[in-house]
Amino acid sequence: MKIAYFSPVSPQKTGIADYSEVELLPYLPHHLDIDIFIDTKIRPNNDDLKKKFNIYPYTDYEKMKESYDIPLYHVGNNECHDYIYRSLIKNPGITIFHDIYLHNFLWSVSIGQGSTDRYREEFKYCYGEEGLNIADRAIGTGAYPEFDYPLIKRILDHSLGVICHNDFSIQVALKEKPDASITKIHHPLTIPQEIKDLESQNARKIKENLSIEAKKPIIVSFGFISSHKRYHVLLRAFKKLLVEFPDAVLLLVGKDLMGIDNLITSLGLAGSVIKAGFVPFTDIVKFLAIADFCVNLRHPTAGETSGSVLRIMAAKKSVIVSDVGWFSEIPEDCCLKVAVDSHEEDLLLAYMQTLAANARMREAIGENALRWVEREHNPQRIAEEFYRYIKSVVDGDEIVMTRVSEALLHLGVDEQDDNLLRHVSASIRGIL
Numbered sequence: 001m002k003i004a005y006f007s008p009v010s011p012q013k014t015g016i017a018d019y020s021e022v023e024l025l026p027y028l029p030h031h032l033d034i035d036i037f038i039d040t041k042i043r044p045n046n047d048d049l050k051k052k053f054n055i056y057p058y059t060d061y062e063k064m065k066e067s068y069d070i071p072l073y074h075v076g077n078n079e080c081h082d083y084i085y086r087s088l089i090k091n092p093g094i095t096i097f098h099d100i101y102l103h104n105f106l107w108s109v110s111i112g113q114g115s116t117d118r119y120r121e122e123f124k125y126c127y128g129e130e131g132l133n134i135a136d137r138a139i140g141t142g143a144y145p146e147f148d149y150p151l152i153k154r155i156l157d158h159s160l161g162v163i164c165h166n167d168f169s170i171q172v173a174l175k176e177k178p179d180a181s182i183t184k185i186h187h188p189l190t191i192p193q194e195i196k197d198l199e200s201q202n203a204r205k206i207k208e209n210l211s212i213e214a215k216k217p218i219i220v221s222f223g224f225i226s227s228h229k230r231y232h233v234l235l236r237a238f239k240k241l242l243v244e245f246p247d248a249v250l251l252l253v254g255k256d257l258m259g260i261d262n263l264i265t266s267l268g269l270a271g272s273v274i275k276a277g278f279v280p281f282t283d284i285v286k287f288l289a290i291a292d293f294c295v296n297l298r299h300p301t302a303g304e305t306s307g308s309v310l311r312i313m314a315a316k317k318s319v320i321v322s323d324v325g326w327f328s329e330i331p332e333d334c335c336l337k338v339a340v341d342s343h344e345e346d347l348l349l350a351y352m353q354t355l356a357a358n359a360r361m362r363e364a365i366g367e368n369a370l371r372w373v374e375r376e377h378n379p380q381r382i383a384e385e386f387y388r389y390i391k392s393v394v395d396g397d398e399i400v401m402t403r404v405s406e407a408l409l410h411l412g413v414d415e416q417d418d419n420l421l422r423h424v425s426a427s428i429r430g431i432l
Contacts, residue, residue: 001031001032001033001069001387001390001391001394002032002033002034002035002067002068002069003032003033003034003035003068003069003070003071003072003390004035004037004061004064004065004068004070004071004072004093005020005025005034005035005036005037005053005071005072006036006037006038006058006071006072006073006074006083006084006087006088007019007020007036007038007074007084008020008038008039008042008074008076008080008081009021009036009038009042009044009046009049009055010044010045010046010049011042011044011045012039012042012080014076014078014080015076015098015307016074016076016080016081016098017080018307019074019098019187019188019307020074021046021048021049022190023187023188023189023190023379024188024379024382024383024386025049025052025053026190026379027188027379027380027382027383028383028386028387029052030380030383031383031384031386031387032387032390034053035053035054035055035056035064035068036049036053036054036055036056037055037056037057037058037060037061037071037087038055038056038057038058038083039057039058039080039082039083040057040058040059040083058083058084058087061087061091062090062091065091069394070093070094070160070390070393070394071087071088071091071093071094072093072094072096072390073087073088073093073094073095073096073159074096074098075088075095075096075097075098075099075102075105075155076098076099076105077098077099077101077102077103077104077105077302077304078104078105078108079105079108079109079112081105082105082109085105085109085155088155088158088159089154089155089158092158092159092160093159093160093161094159094160094161094162094163094389094390094393095155095156095159095161095162095163096162096163096164097152097162097163097164097165097169097173097303098165098304098305099302099303099304100150100152100164100168100169100172100173100302100303101146101147101149101150101151101172101300101301101302101303102150102151102152102155102302103144103145103146103147103148103149103151104146104302105151106118106119106122106151107119107144107146110122111139116135116139119135119138119139120132120135120136120139122135122151122154123135123149123151125153125154126149126150126151126152126153126154126176127149127153131149134149146300147228147300147301147302150172150173150176152172152173152176153176153177156173156176156177156180157177159180159181160181160393161181161182161183161389161390161392161393162180162181162182162183163182163183163184163185163386163389164182164183164184164185164303165184165185165186165187165304165305165326166184166186166187166303166305166325166326166329167184167329168301168303168325168326168328168329169303169326170182170184172303181393183389185382185385185386185389186305186376186377186382187305187307187310187377188377188378188379188382188383189307189310189311189314189373189377189379190379191314191373191374192281192285194281194282194285195285195288195311195314195315198285198288198289198315198316199289201285201286201289201290203289203290206286206287206289206290207290210251210274210290212249212274214247215247215248215249216245216247216248216292217245217248217249217292217293217355217356218248218249218251218290218291218292219238219248219249219250219251219291219292219293219294219295219352219356220250220251220253220287220288220290220291220293220294220295221234221250221251221252221253221254221294221295221296222253222254222284222287222294222296222308222311222312223253223254223296223306223308224254224255224257225252225254225255225256225257225258225260225275226257226258227258228298228299228300228301229296229297229298230297230298230299230322230340230344231252231258231260231263231297232263233297233344233345233348234250234295234297234348235250235260235263235264235267235269235273236267236345237345237348237349237352238250238269238272238273238352239267239268239269240349241349241352241353241356242272244353244356245353245356248272248356249272249273249274250269250272250273250274251273251274251276251287251291252273252274252275252276253276253277253279253283253284253287254276254277254278255277255278256275256277260275261275284311288311288312288315288317291312291317292355292356292362293317293318293319293320293352293355293356293362294312294317294318294319294320295319295320295348295352296308296309296312296319296320296321297320297321297322297338297348298321298322298324298327299322299324299340300324301322301324301325301326301327303325303326304325304326305326306326306327309321309327309330309335310373310377312369313334313335313366313369313370313372313373314369314370314373314374315366315370316363316366316367316369316370317362317366317369318335318336318355318361318362318365318366318369319335319336319369320335320336320337320338320348320351320352320355321335321336321337321338322337322338322339322340323337323338323339323340324340330372331368331372333365333368334365334368334369334372335365335369336351336355336365338351
């Protein structure tokens, strides 16, 4: 089977480029013949990728599409995916949702480029006249509903099949299009050898370079520093932690998008918080090696499965997360979850105090986390699941079922006719 694979690639700075190049494309060729289609503005710099795959500008797909069984579209929440969106609408295929709320994507390809027309038109397509009113209010006030509307209806209407990485995203998608053909396949994770060999890192030297040799506990937070990562909650809880653990250090690893320095200074934490900024993978491994535990909060969520949290868990490090979206689906014995409510800061502090004081608990959670990641996020098994789902769509099972459902709805059969729909579904699957 031959597929056209649409995804950002490096040097594009998006986690989905890493996902494709590290987590999926090394394994899918065991099952599928793959060509990659990229944005015309991009010159890929991954030599291994260029050696193993044919890579074409997406504009070539139109004249080549007859040679493929189906296109595969990776959809995410930034402007890197505009060419993928446009290709998907023109040539339906299988969509992989990395985020299920796509307002940032829409904003970046419309208002972010000085045009309101596309922004208004997409809201109208998804939510009718009320959607148009929502868009106009957002444009007029500048208060954009980043996490209130998925804005995925047009994508769902043009997808022959949909892959989500978690139940939360599936539930959101089905609310937008109840008859959508959707399957869940976990986010794959290749555990790098550097993380497997984490204990070989020279922790003393790493701490010495950061001038934190005598500090403990060392708490690390990975990822973009932005307001929905709830750093205001983390910093306030961390300040209270210092009462019991005055030598504690909070290490923030990631690009600062919110200007967090003022908050750090106003809380009097300048001497206990270190900003490392955006760092290469080699430094991420070093920071993981010295972390006593990690904190990765977020709310609202766009429905993403966090590659950062999976790597933390693969490193056998305890992590505290917000009890939302995919994070709620992590087993209880593999992390600590903080509900986003009036007790959030107090519970976060209690968890931080507990982990800071209890090395055995940290180790037990870390061991559980690694076993879960190895079992549920194995990239070889996930590549097989991709293949089986792609084959089912190409062979017509999902397409026929969708079209039969549409025909039945047209004939007046609605979702309340459960017995009839189950009978027809069973009969068709028996034939297929």
